[in-house]
Amino acid sequence: MAIDKSLLTGSTSMLILKLLDGTDMYGYQMIEELRKKSNNAFDLKAGTLYPLLHTLEQKNMLTSYEEVADNARVRKYYSITKHGRQQLKEKKEEWKVYTAAVNDVLGGASFATA
Amino acid sequence: MAIDKSLLTGSTSMLILKLLDGTDMYGYQMIEELRKKSNNAFDLKAGTLYPLLHTLEQKNMLTSYEEVADNARVRKYYSITKHGRQQLKEKKEEWKVYTAAVNDVLGGASFATA
DNA sequence: TTATCATATATAGATTATCTACATATGGAG
C-alpha cells in the first residue's frame, strides 16, 4: 500500500530488534517477516537493512554467525544481545510516548498496549 | 522528557497542519502550542519550523499574512488552504496505517481514534 | 539607562536515516 516513507524514520531499528527478540534471523528473512507482520505496510529495502544490521552489531546490540542452510546456501544469522534487549525496551517506551503525543495533538486518544 | 528525535521525522508537517486546522497561528505560537498539547514531549526548534512553513506555503498548503499585535510587534500568521486540509486528511490516514503496522510488529494492538 | 530575557523570524551548515542503484554470487525452474 506504500505508506509515506518519511514516517518510518527512526523506528526501523526498533522493529529489527523486536523481530530478533523472538528468534535469531538472517537479513533477507527479516525483510519478509516485517512485510508479513505489518500486512504489507512495510517493505524494507536491502540497501537500508544490511548497513543498519552492521551498525547495530557495532553498537553491541546484535551478534552474528554464519550457518549453512539445507540448500547449502550460507546465511548470516543475527542474535539480539542483552544490551539490545535493553535498547528495545527503551525504544518501545519512547514509541509509546511519541505516538501518545502525536495523538494528543491530533485530538484522538492513544491506547497502544505494546 | 526529551524523546528520541529521530522518531519525529515526517510527522511535523502533519502536526503543523493540524494546529492550523483549528485557527490561524504564527510560528512562535505553534512551537508553544505544540509543546503544550503534547505535554512537553515536543519541543520543535525555530530552525526546523520556519523553513518548513516556507516549504508548506510554496506547496500551497498554507498562505501567510502579517498582522500587528497589541504591542506593536509584527507577526506573520499562517492560514491552512483547502489543499492543505486535504493533505492533512491524507497524512492522518497514513499515520494510522503506519502506527497500526508498527504496533502489529511490536505485538500490541492499535486503537488510535484520531 | 542599560543589560538581559522572552518574543519573533530567518538562514547556513551538519547530521542522520532513509532511498535508489549497483555489484556479486548461488539455487531452482523453465
Next chain:
DNA sequence: CTCCATATGTAGATAATCTATATATGATAA
C-alpha cells in the same frame, strides 16, 4: 542455459531534522 528468487553488500543521493548564528523589538530588572 537462462532467468528469477534468494542472499548480502557498498556508494551516492535525498530528505528531514538539528545546532549555530543572525537580526530585531518589547518588557523587566539592576
